[in-house]
Amino acid sequence: MLTDLFTPSVQHSLDLAGIFVFAISGALLAVRKNFDVFGMAVLAEATALGGGLIRDLIIGAVPPAAFTDLGYFITPLVATVIVFFLHPEVERITKAVNAFDAAGLGLFCVAGTVKAHSHGLGLTFAATLGLTTAVGGGVLRDVLAHEVPNLLRWDRDLYAVPAMVGSTMAALLIHYDALNVTTSMISAATAFVLRLLAMRYNWRAPRAWHRRSAATEDPATGSGAV
């Protein structure tokens, strides 16, 4: 079974690590938005489990993993408690948090691709759902918190592309029957390193050509309005 690449305990530990770091980012946004402790918990759960939840609904894996595994459910609550008491300290180590988030991105895009394929989806769609697993929680977090999704903004470092590379690698490995622990870790690591490089060198994606011609619609405040 493709989903049994790792011993269950290793796979589960990696999942929980990814869930934890995503939950931290959700709880931190809730603090910045001045939400209360329940808002923190809701955003932590949504960020950590939202991507996998959307994937599971689409592939018909109900009830979703988020609603059958207590560890998945409790981990975001632990992250909420930590941020509740220590958020200035957590903010101070933003770089470390971002690095962990990049690791979560890498793990989730590969795991999501493998799970979607094991439920019978074609490779293109499996890779798309791998990407969805990795970035969906962050989009749900931003929509719930009433923010423009970071994923869509041009003034944010590349986030989708590293996940796309990782999930595409995983899909190709499945296609060539070469997916194993080593190669899937290489896929996740590639996404992880690309995301670190994107943050280090502020890689951005291009916007539509001839932005000038559209500038008359939102003059001066062009970027500020977003």
Place this chain on the structure above:
Amino acid sequence: MLTDLFTPSVQHSLDLAGIFVFAISGALLAVRKNFDVFGMAVLAEATALGGGLIRDLIIGAVPPAAFTDLGYFITPLVATVIVFFLHPEVERITKAVNAFDAAGLGLFCVAGTVKAHSHGLGLTFAATLGLTTAVGGGVLRDVLAHEVPNLLRWDRDLYAVPAMVGSTMAALLIHYDALNVTTSMISAATAFVLRLLAMRYNWRAPRAWHRRSAATEDPATGSGAV
């Protein structure tokens, strides 16, 4: 059957009552947002049926109850018509509307917990989905209306906690095999009374500790920016 606690007609009447009061709150928000009559109907339907819809998708009960029961579908339209013609009068009895909304909260958190458990979910997840049933419609209403979800805001009276207490009580009653009409009504009534008390005494949930240290990020406008 746990879902057959009440005679079907009693259960159905309670459901319709909860749907009606939630729909009123959706239609009233649409009026405040200056939406047209179709926007009112969409928000009324989403507020009234959104929580149960999310629950049913997650537990795999498709098509969801919202799409198989005409009464569930028509009740929000009746609420829309009433608010359309009488919204100043409805606004004037806000306290009564809020009390009915609290009753809907109590009924939905218990009914949602029982339905989720009857579909095979564990008690923790059944209680979580009971909470989701009760508050999900309001979150969907606020997201569609382009508002910060009331559920997340610290400057709103406690809403999630009463529903959490009610759904936890229902889950414990299931666990101890003590769920019947009386005990489930007591669970719903507990959530109802807690919500009324939260509104009466302006109970708030705490925000993260040391808010001061984060204040430099959004000075002065701290609360206004939310």
Place this chain on the structure above:
Amino acid sequence: MLTDLFTPSVQHSLDLAGIFVFAISGALLAVRKNFDVFGMAVLAEATALGGGLIRDLIIGAVPPAAFTDLGYFITPLVATVIVFFLHPEVERITKAVNAFDAAGLGLFCVAGTVKAHSHGLGLTFAATLGLTTAVGGGVLRDVLAHEVPNLLRWDRDLYAVPAMVGSTMAALLIHYDALNVTTSMISAATAFVLRLLAMRYNWRAPRAWHRRSAATEDPATGSGAV
């Protein structure tokens, strides 16, 4: 089979045409919001496939058509590339784009009604899901782009009503066993023409009665605040 009204290739071509024009509207909004090329692709996919995705999740048709048909997936990417390079030209032909969007609205409301009914839903709910198929993608587009959904705003020309008429006609045709290629095209054309007329004559839906009495809540900025 009701879903086999047309030869598969004709049905598929009509679907792809509707998907294409909806994707154009999503990509154009992304340009106006100053999103990058990946944001354009996400909004194009969400606008084009979101309505059908919601319908398929509700009727339990998983994995949804959007995740099994490569043409459905690639068409929005083609629209993204076109808008990326040619968006000033595309903006200049806004009227043509709007006419195509109206055509997509007509096709989707009928196709959605037929598909929902063929999965066992009652006629009222099939028509509701036809409407959802037609307008759901646009709502998802606006929520993701952090805008007030056009569907709800009173200062936008009628959009839901033409789709409601089209899906109701389709449901009535099914009821009277009179649905065939000709009558379903007449339903779609009716929705299409109504939408064109709504844009031509700026048809609006009414807001709640006695707006004046509510004006004290949002004075002066009443419409601007929406």
